Structure formats: structure tokens, C-alpha cells
Amino acid sequence: MDLGLEGKVAVVNGASQGIGFAIARTLAGEGARVAVSGRREPALDAAVDDITRTTGGELHAIPGDIRRARDCERIVAGAVARFGGLDILVNNDGAPPLGSFLEFDDEAWRRAVDRNLMSVVRCIRAAAPHMKARGAGSIVNITALSAIQPIAGFGLSVATWAGVIGLAKTLSRELAPEITVNTLAPGLIDTPRMRLVAEQSPDEMNGLIGDIPLGRLGDADEVAATVAFLASPRGRYITGTMLAVDGGLSRATF
Numbered sequence: 548m549d550l551g552l553e554g555k556v557a558v559v560n561g562a563s564q565g566i567g568f569a570i571a572r573t574l575a576g577e578g579a580r581v582a583v584s585g586r587r588e589p590a591l592d593a594a595v596d597d598i599t600r601t602t603g604g605e606l607h608a609i610p611g612d613i614r615r616a617r618d619c620e621r622i623v624a625g626a627v628a629r630f631g632g633l634d635i636l637v638n639n640d641g642a643p644p645l646g647s648f649l650e651f652d653d654e655a656w657r658r659a660v661d662r663n664l665m666s667v668v669r670c671i672r673a674a675a676p677h678m679k680a681r682g683a684g685s686i687v688n689i690t691a692l693s694a695i696q697p698i699a700g701f702g703l704s705v706a707t708w709a710g711v712i713g714l715a716k717t718l719s720r721e722l723a724p725e726i727t728v729n730t731l732a733p734g735l736i737d738t739p740r741m742r743l744v745a746e747q748s749p750d751e752m753n754g755l756i757g758d759i760p761l762g763r764l765g766d767a768d769e770v771a772a773t774v775a776f777l778a779s780p781r782g783r784y785i786t787g788t789m790l791a792v793d794g795g796l797s798r799a800t801f
């Protein structure tokens with residue numbers, strides 16, 4: 548199936564490694580022109596070189612930190628300046644620290660809100676007018692299964708991503724009919740971040756994998772393929788959805 552992504556313009560945040568990298572590579576492989584962000588410039592440049600070499604796609608690196616309002620605006624403006632418009636925004640980054648609720652003060656909460664929620668608010672606020680101007684656009688937010696099936700110690704990310712999920716549902720009505728807004732909840736995905744966890748706590752990791760019906764970690768390319776479909780003209784009738792990409796790990800019926 549041709550997804551119809553040829554020539555589309557995408558911004559993928561947090562794309563120097565892991566899930567964001569796989570999304571940028573998949574979109575570029577489908578013919579989209581992709582602006583990518585991340586804080587570490589050398590890692591971002593290496594990612595762009597890798598994707599350009601392997602897909603022949605057109606990439607543009609915009610180093611930046613999406614916790615900063617001006618960087619969100621600069622990333623979107625940079626993509627539009629380079630490629631002449633914007634069709635797709637993928638909100639993705641790292642995550643706030645894990646830990647006991649009683650350990651985190653207001654400053655830790657402020658940072659988590661800036662990172663997970665306000666980055667999404669600011670990037671969508673910058674991107675939506677460009678999508679409206681084109682008459683179509685897709686926004687996909689990457690959160691985590693823990694946001695809908697909470698885990699003790701994940702309070703900063705669960706609470707802030709709950710805000711993203713609510714915002715996405717609201718915007719799926721408010722930005723319609725031109726713009727679709729969907730949210731993915733990855734389960735356990737094999738990325739550099741997850742490999743670190745596995746190295747530090749191999750027994751715990753094996754226990755977690757044992758609870759996944761499909762019996763393995765997800766591949767970042769499997770998340771990326773789902774994003775590519777939702778962001779493409781083929782996925783245009785899907786909006787306001789929260790979709791788990793988790794090998795069946797979620798125990799919820801709906």
C-alpha cells in the first residue's frame with residue numbers, strides 16, 4: 548500500500564535515537580521531507596547522515612530543546628522555512644525521571660510539565676496554523692502505556708501525559724476537519740533507553756517481557772510504522788484515538 552507520504556513535510560522531535568529516529572527514518576523512506584530535532588547536535592547530525600544514506604530522503608537537522616518555548620517555535624519555523632510548509636508533527640522526546648511521589652518538589656513538576664505537556668502545547672500551537680493553511684495536517688503524540696495503565700514511581704510522566712491525552716482528544720474536535728490528532732502509547736520498545744534499563748535490572752526486564760503476550764520487546768520500527776499510517780492520507784479517518792503499540796501488554800478491555 549502506498550501511504551501517500553511522498554513530498555509531505557514532517558517535524559519529528561527527539562529523533563537522534565530510539566523511537567523518534569525510527570519514525571524519522573520511516574517517514575523519509577516513504578518519501579516525506581523530514582525536519583528532526585534533539586538537544587545533542589552531533590548525535591542529531593549523525594542520525595541525519597544515517598537516514599539520508601539509507602533512505603535517500605531529504606532531512607533537515609534543527610538542534611533544540613523542546614522544553615523551551617522558543618525552541619518549539621524555532622523548530623517548526625525552521626521546517627517551514629526549509630520545506631515551504633508543514634503536514635505532519637510528531638511530538639516525542641525523552642521522559643521525566645522516575646521516583647517516589649514524595650521525592651519530587653514543585654521544580655521537578657514544573658520541569659516535567661514543560662517537557663511532556665507544554666512542549667506538545669507549544670509545538671502544536673506553532674504547527675497548526677501552517678497545517679490549516681494547507682487544508683490538511685496530522686499530529687501524532689508519543690506517550691507511554693504507563694499513562695493509561697499507571698505504574699508506581701512513574702507519577703511525573705503519567706500525570707503529564709494524561710494532560711497530553713486529554714488535550715489531543717480536545718484538539719481532535721477543535722482542529723477538525725483539517726487536522727487529525729492521535730496519541731500512541733508504546734509498551735516496552737527496544738531503544739537505547741530501554742537497553743540501559745535492561746542492563747541495570749536484567750531480572751526485572753525478563754519479568755516484564757514475560758508479561759507481554761507477544762513474548763518480546765517491540766521494535767521501534769513497529770511504532771514508526773503505526774505513526775506513518777496515522778500521519779498519512781491513508782489514516783485520515785482516524786482522529787482522537789489513543790492507540791497502544793504494546794504487544795498486548797495492556798490489560799484494559801477498551
Ligand SMILES: NC(=O)c1ccc[n+]([C@@H]2O[C@H](COP(=O)([O-])OP(=O)(O)OC[C@H]3O[C@@H](n4cnc5c(N)ncnc54)[C@H](OP(=O)(O)O)[C@@H]3O)[C@@H](O)[C@H]2O)c1
Nearest residue numbers: 561563564565566585586587612613641642691736738740
Ligand atoms: N522505549 C520504550 O520502551 C518506551 C515505552 C513507552 C514510551 N516511551 C516514550 O517514548 C519516547 C521516546 O523513547 P525512546 O526510548 O526512543 O527514548 P530515547 O532512546 O531516550 O530517545 C529520546 C530522544 O529524544 C531526544 N530528546 C530528549 N529530550 C529532548 C528534549 N528536551 N528536546 C528535544 N529532544 C529531546 C533525545 O536526544 P537528546 O538527548 O540529544 O535531546 C533522543 O533523540 C519517550 O518519551 C519515552 O518515555 C518509550
